[in-house]
Amino acid sequence: MEYNIDILVAGCNTSCQHCYVNGGYEKIMSFSDYQKCIQKLRPVFEKLNKSCSFTLDNELYNHPQALEILQFTHQEVHDYYYHHGSTTGIALMKRKDKDDILSLLVKYGTPYAGLTFHGGKKHHNEIVHNEQGFDVLKETAIYLHNKGIKVFLSFMISQYLIEDLDAIDQLLHEIPYDDFFFVIPNFMPTTRMINYQKLRLAHEDYPILFDFMDQRHIDSSEIKKQVTNFNEKKILASLSEEYLKDFFENEPKQAFFKVDQQLNFYYGNTGATSQLIGNLNDLTSEEILQSILQAKPNYYDSSHIHLKNYSYDQLFGLTPSDKNYVYPDIASCLYYLLLK
Ligand code: SF4
Numbered sequence: 362m363e364y365n366i367d368i369l370v371a372g373c374n375t376s377c378q379h380c381y382v383n384g385g386y387e388k389i390m391s392f393s394d395y396q397k398c399i400q401k402l403r404p405v406f407e408k409l410n411k412s413c414s415f416t417l418d419n420e421l422y423n424h425p426q427a428l429e430i431l432q433f434t435h436q437e438v439h440d441y442y443y444h445h446g447s448t449t450g451i452a453l454m455k456r457k458d459k460d461d462i463l464s465l466l467v468k469y470g471t472p473y474a475g476l477t478f479h480g481g482k483k484h485h486n487e488i489v490h491n492e493q494g495f496d497v498l499k500e501t502a503i504y505l506h507n508k509g510i511k512v513f514l515s516f517m518i519s520q521y522l523i524e525d526l527d528a529i530d531q532l533l534h535e536i537p538y539d540d541f542f543f544v545i546p547n548f549m550p551t552t553r554m555i556n557y558q559k560l561r562l563a564h565e566d567y568p569i570l571f572d573f574m575d576q577r578h579i580d581s582s583e584i585k586k587q588v589t590n591f592n593e594k595k596i597l598a599s600l601s602e603e604y605l606k607d608f609f610e611n612e613p614k615q616a617f618f619k620v621d622q623q624l625n626f627y628y629g630n631t632g633a634t635s636q637l638i639g640n641l642n643d644l645t646s647e648e649i650l651q652s653i654l655q656a657k658p659n660y661y662d663s664s665h666i667h668l669k670n671y672s673y674d675q676l677f678g679l680t681p682s683d684k685n686y687v688y689p690d691i692a693s694c695l696y697y698l699l700l701k
Pocket of ligand 1: 373374375376377379380381382383384385419449
């Protein structure tokens with residue numbers, strides 16, 4: 362088993378429509394609480410060794426003491442920290458100490474960042490709910506590249522992205538990057554994601570994207586495989602006891618936990634209204650360790666409903682939506698069809 366702990370040290374500058382963790386403007390965790398949290402977790406990390414790692418969410422750069430947090434993290438628990446690198450750039454670009462932060466990323470061997478675009482300026486800003494979103498993301502790419510940070514771009518596939526493929530083409534000529542990817546958003550049963558469904562791309566709309574990619578010699582093999590296998594009709598046609606057994610048995614052997622800004626420790630993914638285990642102020646490191654060791658995988662668990670609670674018959678009775686939407690995995694598709 363692999364164990365992942367998400368420590369919520371600060372909120373986001375955006376509240377993206379496609380966000381399955383319901384990210385937004387949240388309070389920060391005080392630096393002294395962060396120190397307490399790491400001191401409590403360090404013996405747990407050491408016992409679990411490399412099977413346990415943690416990351417800092419949602420956007421570390423919103424924390425006034427981001428620099429100290431990074432320094433402390435690497436001094437104390439370097440081997441267990443996972444730097445996800447995602448940024449909207451909005452907080453980072455306003456910081457006076459941004460050069461120092463980037464120097465630390467280089468020093469600690471994490472000189473990379475992930476920037477996500479949803480389409481041209483109007484559509485991107487609408488999805489992330491921030492009028493500065495698109496322009497700042499472009500500036501951030503240029504700034505990071507000039508400072509020697511690797512820039513990875515994600516293009517989140519939606520109706521908007523398809524409408525704005527010319528803008529994406531222009532973007533690829535305007536800003537520096539080390540690599541880029543087209544990504545099919547997942548689905549989790551949250552209000553935000555239900556609203557985002559109207560922008561999800563249907564199976565019949567994908568050839569436009571394939572043409573765009575093929576004309577530019579962009580490898581489309583992985584996306585094509587997902588579109589073929591994970592559209593609603595194909596998944597429903599494939600459903601059988603064996604298919605579902607195989608799907609549940611092959612759930613990644615990972616369990617997610619989170620620590621919120623008040624040091625509450627939960628079993629469950631960041632976005633999930635997950636199960637409270639206790640507060641790190643009250644739990645001993647040994648109790649934290651035991652609760653982690655008892656955990657079952659929860660990779661496919663969501664906020665309100667859990668696929669594993671449905672019988673095979675209930676899942677066999679599902680029908681496709683009016684659109685034949687495409688998902689990155691089976692779980693996303695089943696969640697939506699259960700909910701619609
Ligand atoms: S997608 Fe990322 S930046 Fe956007 S709201 Fe969610 S956590 Fe925040």
